[in-house]
Amino acid sequence: MATIYEVSKLAGVSLATVSRVMNKNAKVSEKTRVKVEEAMKELNYRPNSIAQSLASSRSNSIGVLVSELHGPFFGQMMAGIESELRAAGKHVIITTGHSEEEKEKDGIEFLFSRSCDAIIIHVEAVSDEYLIELSKGKTPIYLMIRYVDKLVDNCISLDNEMGGYLATKALIDLGHKDIAYIAGPLFKTDASTRLTGHKRALAEQNIPFYENLLYIGDFKETGGTEGLKHFINKKVSFSAIVCANDEMASGSMKYAREHGFRLPEDLSIMGFDNVNFANYLYPKLTTIDNPVYSMGRMSAKLVLQNVYKVEDLHIQHVFSPTLLSRKSVTKFQP
Amino acid sequence: MATIYEVSKLAGVSLATVSRVMNKNAKVSEKTRVKVEEAMKELNYRPNSIAQSLASSRSNSIGVLVSELHGPFFGQMMAGIESELRAAGKHVIITTGHSEEEKEKDGIEFLFSRSCDAIIIHVEAVSDEYLIELSKGKTPIYLMIRYVDKLVDNCISLDNEMGGYLATKALIDLGHKDIAYIAGPLFKTDASTRLTGHKRALAEQNIPFYENLLYIGDFKETGGTEGLKHFINKKVSFSAIVCANDEMASGSMKYAREHGFRLPEDLSIMGFDNVNFANYLYPKLTTIDNPVYSMGRMSAKLVLQNVYKVEDLHIQHVFSPTLLSRKSVTKFQP
């Protein structure tokens, strides 16, 4: 592989000049630039990115830590991050945290040791304090789908309250009044904020909130089945049910169908997230779209702006979810 | 950040010795080793991976190119690759090819320019010849889910013929005789090999193969709906249908349900691949499991063995699919 040195010899200039034409960061006369470029072409020169990194103390690599590589979110998120970064000539190093504190910390350590210029993390187990501490370090960190007050400028998050509101509001607009809600584990802020939105939609229309119509699930399919079973056993009446995520909605749908409900005539079911399988459920799941892909892109832009000083990027820190009407919700049938 | 130089001073030894204890590749006396290790601890020394790479011309990074980051396969595949490589202290650089020849080539170029020690690619658009040419280069390449004759030792692939056989055989064992088949585009070897397996299963039981019961789809949902529509219009009779992948199976299921078929009583539907949403379809899709996760791990092991000389790894180049019985297939009902 040709080096900058050989190029300089062939072009009859110095190392420095070759470096300059590569990096376009200093004035080089048209004539010499052409000479150098021709030499590079002739030798099929490719810069050695590692040597560049060592000399400039910049690796042009961004570390990304996600919970699971095969989760329903991950793909979209990574796709967003990668497309943006790749277009900028940066590369993405990826690793996983498996939602376990130790592994998440390990992953972050690993990324640091790889001398990433910045790290984008999607972590769940690790505490806010830990993240705040981390952010004081030399490598900038950016948080995906998580909001930490003291780190606002480094967060990309979703307006979960609004999502919860939209979900319930849509049902109310269709005439539903008795709306059950299956929440996620409330210690997760996503889950509690979505619930808050639900309550606001109710209150806005003077519909009282009944504890009887609330079940705390686990964000998994079982949470959906257990929740619906719970409501049925309690003998409360309800014509619609909103689930705090699509997995639980899927669970509810399965349980409902097994127990003779016609969907959506007998029961409207609303999801949240719009993960890939939502479109494969039967009936197709009406849900709240969580723009993970866009958020991924945005986190990359944030890095580009803050770390690589790219300008004129419009940065948006919090994203708004939208209602995605499909087939699992219909108007109230008395 | 402390450097090897500071460690050597603190420990009262030379650079070389410090390097030796780091790499455990040369004899160092117990005493000095301890001294050095203590110095490293005291300075909180972390090796600079970039400098290591430059000096050793080894980046410890493996490039991975996949078609789509959000496809149904990708997650599993990446999860397999990452877990294995990460455990070995290597890191994974990822990028996408979008199933377009130019982009795939770009992606490979990109990975090369990042000085990866090896690259694992999952490409569709690029030709065998191109890959063969590539493999003559300096950076070893490994092929996922693709079989190229001249590159056997660098391929991890699935026994698609066996999968096609298993799918149809399962149906035959349940008493079905009129089995329709929706294939993928036959220029893709996956598609044609799966079809070959189907035919073998038929022949084995002396069931004739009728062109009337074959439809060439596109590996997408539409292929499934179009295929079923085609068979119905042709007025051929069939009690089961095997689709060459799960997307098409999903399409067939939707069309069948919309047209009054009870599933699976009126029509058994078999998929192929076992992508994540297969379990969310209604009824749950009986399908052929494609062990993408294991294949991902194996490709990583291949790299570990060939590039990093790790020993005692059991390498398996071709994987066998298995039947996954769920709810979309039932026994023949006269």
Place this chain on the structure above:
DNA sequence: TTGTAGGCGTTATCAT
């Protein structure tokens, strides 16, 4: 505008 020379933090080859 162009060239010179000193790093960047390791590895690896010789000696000793």
Place this chain on the structure above:
DNA sequence: ATGATAACGCCTACAA
């Protein structure tokens, strides 16, 4: 077993 010392390929003041 240990120590000098020359690479590794490039960047970047500083000089010219």
